[in-house]
Amino acid sequence: MGKKRIFEIAKEYGVKSPEIIELLAKHNITKTNFSSVEESDVAIIHAAFSKKAVKQEQPQAVHKTEKPQASGSAEKAKPAATSSPAKPRPEKTERPSMIVKPIIMTVETNAEGKSTITHNALQRDKAVKPVSTENKPENRAAVTQNQTVNNDGKNKYRNAPNHINADNKGPKTEKGFGSAATPAKAAEKPAGAGQVTGERNLNANLNRGPQNRPMPAQGNMNRPNPNRDFNRQGQNQGQGFNRQGQNFNRGDRQGQGQGQGFNRQGQNFNRGDRQGQGQGQGFNRQGQNFNRGDRQGQGQGQGFNRQGQGFNKDKDANQGNKFGGNRPGNRNNNAVKKPAGGFEEIPRGKESREKYNKKHEKQLKGSYASRDSRPMRSADHMRPTKHLKSKTGAPVRNEQHITVVRPTMVQIAESINVQEFAKMIKREVAEVIKSLFLLGEMVTINQDIDFDTATLVGNEFGVDVQPLPPEEDPTEIPEIEDDPAEQVVRPPVVTVMGHVDHGKTSLLDAIRKTHVTAREAGGITQHIGAYTVTTGGKKITFLDTPGHEAFTAMRARGAQCTDISVLVVAADDGVMPQTVEAINHSKAAGVPIIVAINKMDKPAANPEHVKQQLSEMELIPEDWGGDTIMVPVSAHSHQGIDDLLEMILLVAEVKELKANPKLPAHGTIVEAKLDKGRGPVATVLVQRGTLTIGDYIIAGTAHGRVRALINDRGEKVRKAGPSTPVEVLGLNEVPQAGDILDAADEKIARGVAEKRIAKAKAEQQKAAKVSLDDIFSRIKEGELKELNIVVKADVQGSVEALCASLVKIQNEEVKVTVVHSGVGAINESDVMLASAANALIIGFNVRPDANARKIAESEKVDIRPYRVIYDAINDVEAAIKGMLAPKFEEDVIGRVEVRQVITISKMIIAGCYVTEGKVTNNAKIRVVRDGIVIAEDEMESLRRFKDDVKEVAAGYECGITLAKFHDIKENDQFEVYIMKEVSPA
Numbered sequence: 001m002g003k004k005r006i007f008e009i010a011k012e013y014g015v016k017s018p019e020i021i022e023l024l025a026k027h028n029i030t031k032t033n034f035s036s037v038e039e040s041d042v043a044i045i046h047a048a049f050s051k052k053a054v055k056q057e058q059p060q061a062v063h064k065t066e067k068p069q070a071s072g073s074a075e076k077a078k079p080a081a082t083s084s085p086a087k088p089r090p091e092k093t094e095r096p097s098m099i100v101k102p103i104i105m106t107v108e109t110n111a112e113g114k115s116t117i118t119h120n121a122l123q124r125d126k127a128v129k130p131v132s133t134e135n136k137p138e139n140r141a142a143v144t145q146n147q148t149v150n151n152d153g154k155n156k157y158r159n160a161p162n163h164i165n166a167d168n169k170g171p172k173t174e175k176g177f178g179s180a181a182t183p184a185k186a187a188e189k190p191a192g193a194g195q196v197t198g199e200r201n202l203n204a205n206l207n208r209g210p211q212n213r214p215m216p217a218q219g220n221m222n223r224p225n226p227n228r229d230f231n232r233q234g235q236n237q238g239q240g241f242n243r244q245g246q247n248f249n250r251g252d253r254q255g256q257g258q259g260q261g262f263n264r265q266g267q268n269f270n271r272g273d274r275q276g277q278g279q280g281q282g283f284n285r286q287g288q289n290f291n292r293g294d295r296q297g298q299g300q301g302q303g304f305n306r307q308g309q310g311f312n313k314d315k316d317a318n319q320g321n322k323f324g325g326n327r328p329g330n331r332n333n334n335a336v337k338k339p340a341g342g343f344e345e346i347p348r349g350k351e352s353r354e355k356y357n358k359k360h361e362k363q364l365k366g367s368y369a370s371r372d373s374r375p376m377r378s379a380d381h382m383r384p385t386k387h388l389k390s391k392t393g394a395p396v397r398n399e400q401h402i403t404v405v406r407p408t409m410v411q412i413a414e415s416i417n418v419q420e421f422a423k424m425i426k427r428e429v430a431e432v433i434k435s436l437f438l439l440g441e442m443v444t445i446n447q448d449i450d451f452d453t454a455t456l457v458g459n460e461f462g463v464d465v466q467p468l469p470p471e472e473d474p475t476e477i478p479e480i481e482d483d484p485a486e487q488v489v490r491p492p493v494v495t496v497m498g499h500v501d502h503g504k505t506s507l508l509d510a511i512r513k514t515h516v517t518a519r520e521a522g523g524i525t526q527h528i529g530a531y532t533v534t535t536g537g538k539k540i541t542f543l544d545t546p547g548h549e550a551f552t553a554m555r556a557r558g559a560q561c562t563d564i565s566v567l568v569v570a571a572d573d574g575v576m577p578q579t580v581e582a583i584n585h586s587k588a589a590g591v592p593i594i595v596a597i598n599k600m601d602k603p604a605a606n607p608e609h610v611k612q613q614l615s616e617m618e619l620i621p622e623d624w625g626g627d628t629i630m631v632p633v634s635a636h637s638h639q640g641i642d643d644l645l646e647m648i649l650l651v652a653e654v655k656e657l658k659a660n661p662k663l664p665a666h667g668t669i670v671e672a673k674l675d676k677g678r679g680p681v682a683t684v685l686v687q688r689g690t691l692t693i694g695d696y697i698i699a700g701t702a703h704g705r706v707r708a709l710i711n712d713r714g715e716k717v718r719k720a721g722p723s724t725p726v727e728v729l730g731l732n733e734v735p736q737a738g739d740i741l742d743a744a745d746e747k748i749a750r751g752v753a754e755k756r757i758a759k760a761k762a763e764q765q766k767a768a769k770v771s772l773d774d775i776f777s778r779i780k781e782g783e784l785k786e787l788n789i790v791v792k793a794d795v796q797g798s799v800e801a802l803c804a805s806l807v808k809i810q811n812e813e814v815k816v817t818v819v820h821s822g823v824g825a826i827n828e829s830d831v832m833l834a835s836a837a838n839a840l841i842i843g844f845n846v847r848p849d850a851n852a853r854k855i856a857e858s859e860k861v862d863i864r865p866y867r868v869i870y871d872a873i874n875d876v877e878a879a880i881k882g883m884l885a886p887k888f889e890e891d892v893i894g895r896v897e898v899r900q901v902i903t904i905s906k907m908i909i910a911g912c913y914v915t916e917g918k919v920t921n922n923a924k925i926r927v928v929r930d931g932i933v934i935a936e937d938e939m940e941s942l943r944r945f946k947d948d949v950k951e952v953a954a955g956y957e958c959g960i961t962l963a964k965f966h967d968i969k970e971n972d973q974f975e976v977y978i979m980k981e982v983s984p985a
């Protein structure tokens with residue numbers, strides 16, 4: 001057990017080291033924090049502090065360096081107190097989940113010109129990682145002298161005294177770094193223990209960067225330890241990443257190499273009879289030790305770059321201790337003559353030190369080695385502190401406080417430049433790069449790192465990295481705060497869905513007691529309507545969605561702005577494809593489903609079968625123990641309608657549907673059309689707030705002041721609250737179904753509309769551009785045919801439905817492209833566009849105006865007006881089939897046997913007999929010999945006797961000459977076939 005040192009004793013007695021040093025000084029004993037204490041000294045200390053010793057309250061360890069001996073001779077380096085390493089103080093605090101306060105680091109200067117740093121970041125860090133440092137496999141880079149001696153894989157940095165004697169101001173060692181020791185003494189030193197010879201902790205904090213980083217287990221990634229001879233002992237310890245703790249021994253030698261950190265550390269090369277120890281901590285090529293001849297050498301290195309190298313030649317003994325710095329000339333060719341570190345002694349005292357700093361300012365700049373010595377910089381904690389004195393001339397403690405503020409939280413975008421990030425977190429770029437390096441990212445100063453990487457790096461430095469709040473979209477109306485206290489109960493919005501003809505419209509009619517069906521062209525609901533009904537004093541808003549497949553897109557949207565979905569299933573028909581689709585849409589939108597089993601009045605009604613089918617789709621009826629409400633109804637006899645409404649209200653009650661009517665209106669455009677007399681008319685479902693006449697509204701790119709509001713019964717109203725469908729007049733253009741409507745300040749609305757128009761234009765332009773990919777795919781497609789179509793319809797819903805159906809028609813060979821679509825009559829520009837794009841125009845419920853008709857005639861543009869969507873789709877389908885390239889199929893029409901081969905003036909004539917079918921003069925011939933096809937050719941001539949004939953039937957003889965193949969032999973079989981056109985599927 002070695003002698004105890006001041007700071008350890010201080011800890012034991014619960015006092016600060018300076019107090020002990022002061023006490024001993026009174027007894028004419030000069031000691032520093034790291035000085036060991038003689039028995040006699042201990043007695044003095046014990047006498048003075050024994051009472052205090054009881055209270056062991058986390059003493060603040062003060063890190064000091066030893067005062068130089070008056071003689072200036074190389075003091076024996078104290079072996080590291082491996083048996084009693086500076087233990088980390090027990091951690092009591094825990095890291096708060098989010099740290100918002102900045103790190104304040106205060107550098108205190110004491111009377112002796114030593115600086116200590118009280119550092120709430122460090123304390124915070126302690127809270128962050130309680131005790132965990134004990135378990136770390138690697139030593140962290142920041143190593144002060146006492147850390148050196150804890151070279152046991154444990155890191156005391158966070159727990160160690162928070163002092164950074166980084167400013168070259170500690171008691172300046174006259175011995176410098178890497179001072180020499182005698183071989184004998186060096187040999188005594190335990191391998192692996194820190195060799196404490198140089199007392200100055202120059203640059204001790206240089207490598208405080210990345211901590212807690214995952215490093216491989218000790219020595220795991222090290223290269224094997226090559227020992228090439230007998231009689232040698234080679235020890236190799238490595239921690240970290242690469243080539244650490246290498247040890248090369250030749251001859252009778254002992255070599256020990258220890259390496260911790262990152263790269264090539266603790267290398268030890270020994271040749272001849274020698275003993276060598278190499279220790280390295282830090283980053284790069286540390287602790288190298290090269291010994292040749294009969295020699296003993298020790299090399300220690302800590303810090304950043306190529307430190308602690310020791311070269312021993314001849315029979316010198318050599319020890320080198322280096323801490324930090326960049327290539328600080330760490331070679332100990334003759335340790336006795338020259339301090340190994342090559343450092344100039346730094347003068348003590350304020351004035352002389354200032355002079356020194358001034359003198360070295362230039363050379364120190366930009367060097368890691370000199371970072372500690374540099375004047376204070378933004379993120380620096382190594383500033384030379386002033387050595388102040390009180391008026392009386394006595395040294396005063398804490399005269400100067402330097403505060404460094406580092407952020408504990410930064411916000412970044414998706415990626416950030418390394419340099420910028422370092423600046424942001426107030427760290428050196430090299431620290432950040434190093435951290436990234438250790439995380440496996442090789443980056444340069446100008447490279448960008450993504451958010452996740454920045455988060456990891458931020459964690460290394462105790463900085464919480466958060467994403468920047470999303471930029472406000474100029475094409476969106478600013479969000480308004482919705483106070484839940486202001487919200488009131490609103491009616492449910494119900495979508496009626498189901499397979500075509502299962503009775504959706506009839507059911508709504510039955511509910512509204514009106515007859516919408518009769519008015520519809522083709523008897524099919526063409527677009528969404530919305531109605532409000534009152535039952536038992538409560539309102540329900542229904543959105544009627546069309547049943548045809550073509551309206552899938554619209555129906556899906558309908559489900560999204562609704563609260564409850566009523567699934568109509570005909571009791572006599574059961575679950576059909578669109579029933580399944582409707583279920584999927586509702587489920588996807590998270591909307592509860594109430595099943596209305598319709599047409600119960602029909603004799604063929606089989607509700608149990610419907611339930612059975614639905615239960616297979618995970619809609620288990622309540623009476624079967626499930627949770628899906630199923631109501632048998634009849635739109636004709638009105639059976640069960642009240643039950644259905646009751647169930648809707650029940651579900652709505654459970655959902656607690658609420659909205660704030662006091663806010664500016666916010667809703668969805670359910671339908672929009674261009675009315676000749678009234679201009680653009682939009683059906684809006686108000687979802688939040690109240691829409692009032694005079695409000696300025698925006699929906700998509702359309703905007704304007706509300707001129708009139710018409711409810712679902714055709715009555716003019718002044719306002720419409722939440723869950724109310726209402727027709728709105730006053731927009732400057734027809735919005736799109738599904739657009740969000742907002743009431744807003746006119747200026748804002750106009751601005752937003754302009755931005756949306758610009759955005760849409762830009763997107764259109766972008767879409768119009770032909771990309772390289774596009775060109776390539778077209779080349780690949782080769783025979784690609786495109787059918788361009790312009791679609792015009794009376795309402796937006798129909799436009800969408802048609803477009804969706806038309807695009808679906810396309811097959812492998814023909815592509816249907818809707819080059820333009822819109823609401824309103826077919827006009828001149830539609831025709832011109834169709835002409836330019838070689839498109840046909842499909843009009844649904846709209847007619848071309850006179851001008852358009854004229855131009856269409858002259859431009860030969862085909863305009864097809866329709867009243868029923870099916871017809872339009874069917875026609876296009878037929879047109880596509882007509883456009884398909886004809887397909888041919890082989891048709892074998894006969895078989896012929898060659899009975900004789902005749903040669904007349906170089907012509908080879910096969911004398912044949914038709915065994916099967918027939919042979920025609922335009923047929924193709926496949927020559928088969930012994931079951932193997934040997935040629936395929938075309939007929940050149942077909943003759944009977946001397947006459948050319950068109951065909952010869954089975955059982956007759958004929959003469960056949962082939963166009964190319966002349967090697968015909970007797971008994972060859974001719975398979976006679978023609979290519980027949982087949983109609984496309």
Ligand SMILES: Nc1nc2c(ncn2[C@@H]2O[C@H](COP(=O)(O)OP(=O)(O)OP(=O)(O)O)[C@@H](O)[C@H]2O)c(=O)[nH]1
Nearest residue numbers: 500501502503504505506524525547599634635636
């Ligand atoms: N017997 C009987 N027939 C009904 C009932 N409900 C609807 N129908 C008939 O079923 C047919 C289709 O009814 P619609 O209401 O148009 O069906 P839909 O689901 O709205 O059809 P689309 O609008 O085409 O999607 C009509 O002939 C109705 O008269 C009912 O409860 N009983």
